[in-house]
Amino acid sequence: MKRFMALYTGDWKAVKRHVERFTTEEQREAVRRQGEEALREWVQQHAASIVDMGGPLGTTKRVTKDGIADARNLIVAYVVVQAESQEAAAKMFLGHPHFTIFLGDAVEIMECLPIPERVRPARG
DSSP, X not given: OEEEEEEEEOOHHHHHHHHHTSOSHHHHHHHHHHHHHHHHHHHHHTGGGEEXXXXXXXXXXXXETTEEEEEOOSEEEEEEEEESSHHHHHHTTTTOHHHHTSOOOEEEXXXXXXXXXXXXXXXX
């Protein structure tokens, strides 16, 4: 089985607008509970394929040759799954609550490739 990192992407401004359209805290809480329940069901359905549950991600620092700076990107969460192929991994996310309930943009799936043996630290 191959491993794949799935990056959940989203625009926080769009999510904020989505949340703000609910006028009461009870409405917002109901949607949050609905999303959490749908995510729990997705996790249970794919439990055998989940290698690292991952989770939500916070703010970003970007490191370049010029130093460290605050940065923004669209990555809001991640999970690592295993599957026979990238296509099979991608199919796990069809209809995912990330974009059906939480209004995220997409889930991007990429294979986790092996690190060359010559780069790995010595074990002793």
